Amino acid sequence: MDNQLLSFTEENYLKIIYLLTERHNGNEVSTNQLAEHTQTKAASVSDMLRKLAEKNYINYRKYQGVTLTEAGEQIALGVIRKHRLWEVFLVEKLGFGWDEIHDIAEQLEHIDSKELTKRLDDFLENPKFDPHGDPIPDAKGKMPSVSYQKLSEIALNQSVVMMGVSVHSPAFLQHLDKQQINLGCGLKVLEISDFDKSYSILLDGKTTIFVSNEVAKNLLVSIDE
Amino acid sequence: MDNQLLSFTEENYLKIIYLLTERHNGNEVSTNQLAEHTQTKAASVSDMLRKLAEKNYINYRKYQGVTLTEAGEQIALGVIRKHRLWEVFLVEKLGFGWDEIHDIAEQLEHIDSKELTKRLDDFLENPKFDPHGDPIPDAKGKMPSVSYQKLSEIALNQSVVMMGVSVHSPAFLQHLDKQQINLGCGLKVLEISDFDKSYSILLDGKTTIFVSNEVAKNLLVSIDE
């Protein structure tokens, strides 16, 4: 208990606002989007937004949407940092699969102790990315900028490295496991089917696999050089 | 999230009832005692007891006190198991001192995931005691029985081993650290002062230290054989 300024619930709203804003390239987040992601109703979201705006954690324009203030962003990044560090712990130390860790990390991210976070970070050897390839904000509250591309936007025969996923559902992650698509593996798009836009991909320069367009859109890669 | 049957608060009440009942050798716990340990008022405790009794987690006799039902005890032991496992993690893996871990474990004990607890237990190599010497209930919800004695009840010149503490305050634990009194060390009472009941103790068969009666009453030991 270092400084429980905000409730579990308030922290969650700020985290979700951060992640949705990021996904929308900095554009305002709507009430309905928040309702969907917080598993509540729009009316409840409106109430909470009024409260968070009063406390100066968000910029709230009625009917228009919200963005985080600097104070709100710092809270959000702190929560996201803890979430991602704990995910590394669960996979690297406890041997969980990357598809099993989200719900547990959703709980652990609210544990309040600066010292714990610091020691956990050191124990994990200061990881820069979580098991899904997402960057881990640093202790100062700065999110590293990463620029990955969707596999679906890469030119044919361009060698790339698998760096992350833009969907974290267990079903999607298990699907990747079955196809042996892991972080760090080499990928090269050989062909895109005219029929269903599915992809033929050379995996690690060895085997050819086939993935749907839906999968290709959610694989984040960087050019291999 | 395996089965969040109870709220954070309800879990806490059951845990505290367990620990106080244990401390009173199975006797009923009073409303005022609970108010003190939950940092609330007696009126709030009464409300919660009515609720817990309705759900059959406690045996509640108005004005008399409470004990746990079998169901309540299972919940309490699950929370205590998690608390003590996390304490082992904090000390053994993250290098915290035994005086720094209580508040953090108070939060971690409510993380709800059977699989996490199981993997944490294995990761820690199935410890049987926490860093204060308290026994860790097993996965089946059974508390190992241990029988330690207070150092203040041990005969002069009897060699004993330091096994635990009956007070967990940071101040007390830090005091022991300064005197180099740790779990597992050997102790032998050489003399008790007539003047202030303070103890001369031979530590690990090497150095003589002096501790107050108050300290001697809160050191748990077992006969060295």
Next chain:
DNA sequence: ACAAAATTTTAGACTAATCTAAAAATATAT
């Protein structure tokens, strides 16, 4: 451009957990 649809906010209510003040029950002390 404006009617219909969709979204968002407000109003009023509910639950969990807490509080203070007052009433009821139990314990204590001469």
Next chain:
DNA sequence: ATATATTTTTAGATTAGTCTAAAATTTTGT
């Protein structure tokens, strides 16, 4: 043994977070 003190419970309020239904605002489609 009974008056006094202590403890516990009840009654009535409060706060955080949620809900449904209705009102207000914005967006969309022709």
